[in-house]
Amino acid sequence: MSDSNRTNFTNPSTFILLGIPGLEAAHIWISIPFCAMYAIAMLGNFTILFIVKREPSLHGPMFYFLCMLALTDLVMSTSTVPKMLSIFWFNSREISFSACLTQMYFVHSLSGMESGILVAMAFDHYVAICNPLRHSTTLTSPVVAKIGLDVVLRSGILALPYPYLASRWPYCRTNIISHFYCRHIAVVKLACADIRISTYYVKFDLLTVIGMDAFFIAVSYSLILWAIFRLPTKDAWLKTFGTCISHVCAILALYIPDLFSSLMLRFGHNLPLHLLILITGVYHLVPPVLHPIIYGVRTTQIRVRLLQLFAYKKT
Template sequence: MSDSNKTDFTNPSTFILQGIPGLEAAHVWISIPFCTMYIIAIFGNFTILFVVKTEPSLHGPMYYFLCMLAITDLVLTTSTLPKTLSIFWFNSREINFSACLTQMYFIHCFLETESGIFLAMAFDRYIAICDPLRHSAILTNPVVAKIGLAVLLRGCLVILPLVLLAKQWPYCRTNIIPQPYCAHMAVVNLACTDTRVSSYYGLSVLFSVKGLDMIFITVSYIQILRAIFGLPTKDARLKTFGTCSSHLCVILAFYIPNLFISLMYRVGQNVPGHFHILIANVYQSMPPTLNPIIYGVRTKQIRGRLLRLFTHEGT
C-alpha cells in the first residue's frame, strides 16, 4: 500500500496542515472557542485603538505603547486563526510553501515585537513612577515612535535567519505539518537533514531576546516596587501600584505560555501530540484576546471613555 504521506520532493510546493491530529472529529466543536477568541481579539483591540485615537487625554506614551500592542495582537491573530478556522470548518488543509514560510515569519516576528513592546511599557512605568518629573521630557512622541520602530526592526531582523534556514532545508520525508499553522519547529522537524543550527538559533533568539526582555522587565519592576513601598501612605502605594497592575497581568499572560510552548517543542517528547498542539494553539491565541480585556477593565481612563461612549450612544 502506498504511503501518501511520503514523497521524494526537496522543495515542496505545498504543506498539509492537519489541524489537531487525533481530534479531527471534534474540529467543529474545537472551532467554537477559537472563533470566540478571534472575535474578542479583533473587536477588543480595534476598540482600544479607537478609544485612544478619539480621547485626547489618552494621547501619551503609555497609551501609544498600548496601541502598538493592539496592532501587534491583531497581526498575530490574523496570521493564524483564519487559516485555523478554515481547517476546522472547511477542511482547507493545504498551504503554499512560500505562504507557510510567510506565516511562520509573521508569527515569530510579531511575538518578538510584542516582547519588545512589553519591555518599552515597563520602561515607561519605571520612568513614570521612579522619575515622574522627567517623564514627559524623556518619553516624547518622537522617542516613543523611535522605540516602536526599533522594537519592530529587532523582531524582523532576528527572525529572518529562521525563515531563510527553513527555506533552504531539503524536505524529502513528508509535507504534513501536524498542527493548524506553520510554527518554526513544526516545519523544521519535517526536514530530512541535520537541522540543529535552526534549533540552536531558535533557542538563542528565545533566550537572548525574550530572556533579556524578561530580565530587564524584572529589574524595572524591582525598582518600581522599591519606589512604591517607599511611599508614605497605603493609599498612595495602592494607587501607584494600580497603574502597573494591567501591565503585570498581560506580561504574565504572554511570557509564561510562550516559554512553555517553546520549551515543550524541544523537550516535551512524552507529551501526547494532540494535547501538545491544542494547548499550544490556545496559548497562542490567549494573549491577544486577554490584553484588551485586561486593559479595558483595569485601566480607569479607558474604562471611563468606554462608559461615556456607550452612555452617549444609548441616550
C-alpha cells in the same frame, strides 16, 4: 496517505496542515471556542485603537504603547487563526511553501514585538514613578516612535533566519505538517538534513528576546518597587503600584502561556500530540484576548470613555 505526499522533493510547492491530528472528528466543535476567542480579540483590540484615536486626552506614551500592543495582537492572531478555522470548517489543508514561510516569519517576529512592547511599557512606568518630573520630556512622541521602530526592527531582523533556514533544507520525506500552522520546528523536522543549526538558533533567539526582555522588565520593576517602598504611607504604596497592575497582568498573560507551552513541548513527550497542539493554539489566542480586557477593566480613562460611548449609543 497519497503517494504524492511521499515523493522525493527538495522544494515542495505546498505543505499539508493536518490541523489537530487525532481529533479530526471534533474539529467543528473545537472551532467554536477558538472562533469566539478570535472574535473577542478582534473586537477588544479594535476597541482599544478606536478609543485612543478618538480621545485626545489618551494621546500619551502609555496609550501609544498600548496601541502598538493592540496592533501586534491583531496581526498575531490573524496570522494563524483564520487558516486554522479554514482547516476546521472547510478542510482547506494546503498552504503554499512561500505562504508557509511567510506565516512562520510573522509568528516569530510578532511574538518578539509583543515582548519588546511590554519592555517599553515597563520603561514608561519606571520613568513615570521614579522620575515623574522628567516623564513628559523623556518620553516625547518622537522618542516613543523611535522605541516602537526599534522594537519592530529588532524582532523583524531576529525572525528572518527562521524562514531562511527552513527554505534552505532539502525536503524528501513528506510535506505533511502535524499542526494547524507552519510552526518552525514542525516544518524543519520534515527536512532530510542535519537541522541542528535551526534548533540552536531557536535557543539563541529565545535567550536574546525573551531572556533579555524578562531581565529588563525585572530590573525596571525592581527600581519601581524600591521607589514605592520609599513612599511615606502604605496607601501611597498601594495607589502607586496600582498604576502598574494592568501592565503586570499583561506580562503574565503573555509569558505564563508561553512558558507553559514551551515546557509542555520540551518535557511533555508522553503527552498526546493533539494536547500539545491545543496548548499551542490557546497560547496564540490568550494574550490577544486578555490584553484588551485587562486594560479595559483596569485603566480608568479607557473604561470611562467606553462607558460614555455605550451611553451615547443608547441616547
